[in-house]
Amino acid sequence: MHASLYLVIRAVLSHYWCHRWQTLFLLVGLVAGVGLWSAVQIINQQARLSYAEADSLLGVQAGYWIRSRNDTGVEVADYIHLRRAGFRQLFPVVEGEVSTQRGEPVSIIATDLFALPSNLLDVDKIDPATVWLDFVQPPYRAWIPAQLADELNLEKNSRLPLRDGRLLPPALVQSHAQQGRQILMDIAAAFELLNMTSLSYLALGAIKPNELERLQSLLPQQLELIENHQHLDLQQLTESLHTHLSAMSLLSFAVGIFIVFNAVRFSLWYRRPTFINLRLMGVSTRLLMTSVLIETLFWSIIGTTAGVLVGMQIGKLLLPGLSASLHSLYDATVNTQLIWQLDTILKAWGITLLGLCWALAWPLYRQLKQHSLASRVSEDEKQSRQRLTRAAVVLVVCSVLLYPYLQDALSGFLLLGLLLFSAAWFLPSLLALALQTISCSIPDHPFIARWLVSDGWSQLPALRTAMMALMLAMTANLGVGTLVDSFRNAFVDWLEVRQxxxxxxxxxxxxxxxxxxxxxxxxxxxxxxxxxxxxxxxxxxxxxxxxxxxxxxxxxxxxxxxxxxxxxxxxxxxxxxxxxxxxxxxxxxxxxxxxxxxxxxxxxxxxxxxxxxxxxxxxxxxxxxxxxxxxxxxxxxxxxxxxxxxxxxxxxxxxxxxxxxxxxxxxxxxxxxxxxxxxxxxxxSLNIFERTFTITAAMNALTMIVAAIALLASLLAILQERLPQFAQWRALGVRSREQFFIIACPILIFVTVAWLLAIPLGALLSWLLIHKLNIVSFGWSMPMLWEMAPAWRLGGIILLVVCATLAMTGWQLRRRLPDALAQLGEMD
Amino acid sequence: MLSIRQLSKSFRQPEGDIQVFDQLDFNMNPGASVALLGESGSGKSTLLHLIAGLDRVDGGEIYVGDYQITVMSEAELAEMRRQHLSLVFQQFHLISTLKVIDNIRFQAALCQRYDADYEILLIERLGLTTQLKKYPYQLSRGQQQRVAIARSLLHKPALVLADEPTGNLDEQSSLEVMSLFSELVKDAGSSLLMATHSRDMAAFLDRAIHLHNGKLDAC
Structure with missing residues (x-):
């Protein structure tokens, strides 16, 4: 069994060694999809970890705060009075802001370290060399998170010059960010630095209900006890943004899997004789299926490993932008140092395996289950188009049914997914309709036009998946682009009036x-x-x-x-x-x-x-x-x-x-x-705004690149598949320019149809994003700014991409045609 | 070796069913070589497919040795093909992504009856010694068919089924390949049933039968 399995796997996988372009595109699809998806997962996970860290921030972790009713601060005498009354859970907090010499605002937070309940400050995390006495006596110490120290170009023991000429206490750089982007120091140092005499507020650690009542009764008139909801708010507020990013990453993954599907489709086509051969030689269907599952597993491991590595790099590039967005939108601090999480890798592997099962294992299984060895491609293609159209109708019905129940970001993105995929599955029928219409609209058409249309029919099966991926990417580009433009427009108007x-x-x-x-x-x-x-x-x-x-x-x-x-x-x-x-x-x-x-x-x-x-x-x-x-x-x-x-x-x-x-x-x-x-x-504000959408723009651009690769992969695969046919054309006297024209025209027709479908779909997507998703996720909307200019611009870019891929295909054709021509006349 | 009893097979077509075989009987002894002659569309290939278990009969029985092909499951048929049968086709059916040497060894390795000495003998007799490291597409058609023959015989199968094995070759190559093929089959001790429309090729084998209107006649 093992020897047979080894032989069969070797025969099945040898295809990838001999057809390296297909291997490359399969890998590119996998790595692109998994990379973008895992990048967002890593970012989201990093953000959530940071929120968890933020929960342990000084003051935030407190269950209650005591503040003054008129915002004049809490007198030190009141604090001492309450501590003497037995409330050891109370600790003082001073918050303020100073400006650096360059005008950058820096937040200061200060407390009395000796008054902190033991669970609120993780003493183990503090450098053992820290001299506690240095911290509490002049010239004091400024405890600065490593990331902030980097940004401010601060080294250990250096002192940050302030705008008013004074200096911060000597820096003590700490690798963990327990106080977020705030500089922590002793309360006496903060009083001196901020010219303050009263405390910003008192924070209260764990306390029993009866104690809380006693505290309430002892509070002076000018102070009030406020329950702290900050950590809950942060998670709730940011959840929509993370869902948004996850949805975009899933779209990128889907586009990546389209490439895989495309590459696999061609690899299956090429390997059909091998599978027939193996069956003729007595390889059972079960053994073949086992080898296919092992192939799936093999690609999933390669794809996950490479994809996660690429995802880490993408994450590294995108995280600072997202961190800035989250800080500006929600005051949330996200550490920009990425860390590996086994959980993310396992999830990436799981989703890759699922995608590969759909793109590779299932079509292979279907092929192996076929008893008839005869191929009836044209009939299969038509049936497959009809199947896709029926599935698209089902998705549209599902989205119409779902629409009235839109209540949160998740259901909103589900609706968007249903609509996008229904449009993608409609596309092959639309492309066929376009060919049919062209064919009917030129009744006494010249031979070249008839040839062109007939060649379009033969290219359709090979190109439809790439067209679906391209259409999805274009729709996302237009929809999200409109959202960002509308936001920018509204934001600028808002700044004009409000600021x-x-x-x-x-x-x-x-x-x-x-x-x-x-x-x-x-x-x-x-x-x-x-x-x-x-x-x-x-x-x-x-x-x-x-x-x-x-x-x-x-x-x-x-x-x-x-x-x-x-x-x-x-x-x-x-x-x-x-x-x-x-x-x-x-x-x-x-x-x-x-x-x-x-x-x-x-x-x-x-x-x-x-x-x-x-x-x-x-x-x-x-x-x-x-x-x-x-x-x-x-x-x-x-x-x-x-x-x-x-x-x-x-x-x-x-x-x-x-x-x-x-x-x-x-x-x-x-x-x-x-x-x-x-x-x-x-x-x-505008900087913050642009940074907020950096990640969106980056994801958009990467998805477009992935779609362009899908198109190139398809064109090269078609070239490989049809090379003997092209050689026959040349043998019949067709010039290379005519040949290129016949190949290129149907592709341009298909791309145009995909682009035309992407325009209304992009508008629908942005309308849903602005008027539904934004509202259910964030609770605010804005006027939608729809213009045709971005659509024309996108059309131009796509045309360039298509021309580039066609040029590459043309170059390959020129290089490989002489061999194909030589094989035409070969008999023995 | 091969026994066919009351075999019936028809194909469903839009214009009505086409009866390919009706109550067909045929027997073949171990070590015999038989040419199956007939016009195009007479059902030669269909008969080979049915014997190999690649297609299902409508009625009747087929025995290869002790195996009743017509009642075996897909997995059992695969095992039977692997151990006892060999198929040689006009289209060679080589695995294009494996080198010549790997193609030759493939089925023998699969059924674990690999014989290195016999492999050397086959390779030398078929003139493939210098081609072993090449891929099939780097060979001429005649050479590709020699590789297919080597692969089909290396595990010394009980029965070789050949469907127009020289149909893709020119006349000279056909004669050379056929001569070698029939000799090697005899040396291996295998039986051979070969579908062909050429009486010249049939002449290399022990006897010939003619398939006409779903019936077999001796020539």
Whole structure:
């Protein structure tokens, strides 16, 4: 048995040694598919690990926080009082931000290490050489995560220069990122550095319910106990993005498997005589199937190993972009050092094996089960097309049935998958229809046209899989491209209105009364908009109630997605006039279920109060709910509000307005780094935006490359298969140019049909992404920007790709035709 | 060696069933060589396929030695072919991705009856000594058919079924190959049933029978 199996496997696998192009394409398909899929899996896994690490961050792991109601911080005396009352689980936290010499903001977090509950700081992870005393006494130590130290070019014991000329304590670089991108230091060092005297908040470790009640009763009036939901929020918020990436990686995997399917199809065609031969020599079907399973296993192992290695490299390239996106969108920190996970490799192997079973084992099994050795290719092809069309109809029906039940990202992507694959399976029939139409539309057609169409029919079976892969890639490209363009467009509009101030100042130390005193600021200030806020939870999600100046330029032009009056302007006017009305973000509508005209009951310091919803404003990228009320109303109802800074519109008539503003801000207590200019905001925001979509663009481009490889693989396989036929044409006197024309024209027709189908499908895809997927996943939408220019551009790129692959095919034809011609006349 | 009793076989066609054999009987002794003559479409190849178990009969029985082909499962048929049969076709049916030497050894290795001395003898007699490291496509058709013959005889099968083995060769090569083939089959002690439409080729064998209208007649 073993000897026979070895012989059969050798005969079956020897094909790949002799047909290296096919082997190469099979490998490329596998590696591309598995590589892209595993890259995303590795990235997702890395992100989840980082979230788990983030859960152990100082403060985040605390079950509760104690904050001051008016955001003035917690007095040290109150902390000491509570510790003396027996609450050893309490530890102080100071948070702040400083600017480096180059203007980069750096977050500082500080605590009293000796007050930390033992489970909250993993002492084992700290370098044993760390001198604890150094940490708690001048000049102190700044504990910096390795990745951040790299970014800041900091080495051990070096001191980071700050914008105001001071230096950070000597750096202690730590390889693990327990504090994310924050620099950890002793509380005394932070007080000195941040010019603070009070604590940002107190964090509370594990505590029994009765103890919690006692603590609540002991809290001074100005402090409040807040339950911490941060770690839960992070996982929930990012889940949609990871699902999105997984879906894209699955699409890439599908396109890769299409290449494999294509390569296998040709390898099966070539090996048909070998299989017949083996059967004639007494090899049983079972033995053949065993050898095919071993072949499948062999390719799955090779594909997984190479694919995961490539995936690691792709992951390394894409992770920094994704890390930046997650940080900007959700404030989530993702470590960019990739690590191997056995789990990912096993999953990659499993999915590769499944893909290969579909692409390789199943068609081989079917071939081996055939009793008749006769080949009836044309009939099989037509039947196969009909089968695919019937399957496509079933998928369309499934998607129509699924549409009303779209509730989350997963069902949304399932719908997209059903639609995309139904379109792909329709494509062969559409291509056949195109050939039929051309054939009918040229009744007295010249011979060359008839030949061209007939050659198209003979190329169709070999090209259809590649066309499906190409069409899927083009659709994804157009759909995702439209999504990104729409997002960019909406984001820029949003920046114009929402970030229109010249300077943004945010600091708890600033005396705003002094800064905005009309008598002192009239020379440089045209308008100011002080923002205050109250953080609460509404419908189990973090919610910010903002007190805004309704007459400020950004409030006057707030872009509304839905409005209750006749127009957005009238709605805004109504909102300005009525203190009991509010505007809420789209997220509150889509995720919170609010409707126009609904009343929201909010708990205020003066008891519950109802507010009527007048409109929903666009709030791109915000994972939380946001309600807009007038500043006066917030001050009245929530005395414990805190400042969210001020937006300053400078006097355009005064050339020195910027300098005057800076001087005024310093005089009011702000330090450099507390403010940021509009230009910086725009640049930063657009950078963040572009980084957010880097991974999407990269996945898109890689999928297109994979599809182009599928096309090239098919063309080369056709060439190999039809070489004797081409040699016969030449023998009959067909010129090489005519021959190339006959081969190229049907391919161009097929590509055009695939492109034409991809355009409406791309539009449908982007519509679903923007108006369904985005809403169920993130809770916000935007106007869809559909233009034909990207479709034309894509058409041009595809034409170039097709021309390049045809040129390569032509070159191969030229190289190999003389041999084929020589074999034509050979008899013995 | 080979016994066929009351064999019936028809093919279903849109215009109606075509009866290829009706109650056909045939016997062949061990070591005998028989030429099966007949026009194109007379059913010569079908008969060989039925004997090899590559196709199923409608009725009747076929025995190869003690094996009743008509009642055997797919796996049993495969085992029987491997151990006791050899097939030689007009199209050679070599494994194009294996070298000549591997092709020659293939079936003998498969049924574990590989005889190195006999292999050398066969290779020398068939004039393949210098071709062993080549792939089949690097050989002429005559040489490819010699490889197919070597492969079919190396394991000394009980019965060799040959379907127009020289149909793809020119006249001179056909005569050379056929002469060698018939001699080697005799030396191996195998029986040979060969379908051909050429009386010249049939002359190399012990006797010839004619297949006409689904019946066998002695020539």
């Amino acid at each position: 229109s101030a010249d300077i943004y100042l945010r600091s708890s130390r600033v005396d705003f009364g002094r800064l905005l005193d009309p008598q002192q600021s009239s020379a440089w200030l045209q308008h100011s908009h002080r923002r205050i806020g109250v953080t609460t939870r509404w419908q189990f999600r973090q919610t910010l109630i903002r007190g805004v100046d309704k007459q400020a330029p950004d409030s006057l032009n707030l872009p509304l997605a839905q409005w209750s009056a006749d127009s957005p302007a009238k709605t805004l006017a109504l909102w300005r006039a009525d203190a009991n009305s509010l505007l809420v973000n789209e997220q509150s509508h889509y995720l919170g279920g609010l409707q126009l005209g609904d009343k929201i009951d909010l708990e205020t310091a003066n008891g519950p109060k109802s507010y009527r919803v007048l409109g929903f404003f666009y709030d791109y990228g915000n994972p939380y709910f946001q309600f807009y009320l007038s500043r006066e109303e917030v001050v009245r109802q929530w005395p414990q509000h805190y400042s969210r800074g001020v937006a300053l519109w400078l006097n355009p008539q005064n050339e020195n307005a910027v300098l005057l503003a800076e001087a005024a801000m310093r005089a009011a207590g702000a330090s450099a780094g507390d403010w940021i200019s509009q230009l910086q905001v725009r640049k930063l």
